[in-house]
Amino acid sequence: MAKLRELNKRVIGVGIEKTTSALLPPACDEFLYYDRLEGVAQPAPEVETPAREVEALPALVAQSVSGTITASRLKRTLLRKDPTFNEADYGFRSFGELLRHLAGEGVVELSGGSDPEVSLPEHGDREAAFALLRSVVESLAGPDGSVSLSGLKNQVRKSEPGFTEKKLGYRSFLQFVRAADTSGAVGLRWSPEAEDYLLTSGATKMA
16 A cells, blocks of 8 residues: 555555454545445444544544635545544535534535535634633632633633534633633643642733
8 A cells, every 4th residue: 555655546445344453544545444335234233333423523624624625625634634534423414514514513614616615714703712711710710810610611601602612623621721821811720739720811820
């Protein structure tokens, strides 16, 4: 396969999911599991294999989009990262359906026809979310100017009921808070005494 790639050939692998070496899919440009192909008879499994977590999609796609990219190129990018990627594992019948779902969630923006252009929403949404977090931290801060991470997401949602870090491309609230810390909107550190992360507003970052 390495020789084929040297010759600029596209390598598509096929194998049975339970018996395929974990080293094989990453060596291919795209890898298809035979037992997942349409039309292949499937024995009734003893335990139904769950689909991949849809909640992981926003971060996966957001990390793969730089500027504006066509849907077909985005899928090739996802396959380069994970040759076993298949939108059906997330419950979608096509990649276009997956993108329309993410567009409806505000994760991406689509424009164009059969091969639409995909882009991330303007960073203003992210900056507005950082500002929201900072204002909540300032309103809840104790005498030392800090507030615990635990329960903070619920407080943010009280201020903005539609808030979700997934729409901004973050896999978790902690990842979102860390990004806000990096931007300077808030300060974040682990407190052994509190056994929790503590946040302050960016203006009063902790030493």
